[in-house]
Amino acid sequence: MTVAEVREKCKSLVARVPRDASVLAVLVLASLFSFGLGFLAGLDARRGEGGIVIEESPAVLGGAVEPAARQGGEVVASKNGTKYYFTECVGAGRIAEANKVRFVSASAAMQAGYTLAANCAPR
Secondary structure, three states, rough: OOHHHHHHHHHHHHHHHHHHHHHHHHHHHHHHHHHHHHHHHHHHHHHOHHEEEEOOEEEOOOOOOEEEEHHOOOOEEEOOOEEEOOOOOOHHOOHHHHHEEEEEHHHHHHHHOEEOOHOOOOO
């Protein structure tokens, strides 16, 4: 079968389909394509660095609730205060280096008697 014969068959098929059905088919396909792209964008929004999906389910540690993805990160507190901060929080930058107490995780800070600062709430 040559290219010219295939083209003629396609023309004859298109000629038999009503114009309204063609427009409807294009609209349905465009809608499905748009939905698929939106779904993939939503999946990408839930992904963290390195392609790891960050779970939104909280883990309860000593009465405080924080996402599982942030439990292992380093936190800082002031030796004069009662609150701890994740290193990316603004409050962590306001603590003088001489007063900073570093913990390997939020659970270690909680065991030492510190609580999470309200302005550094988990995402």
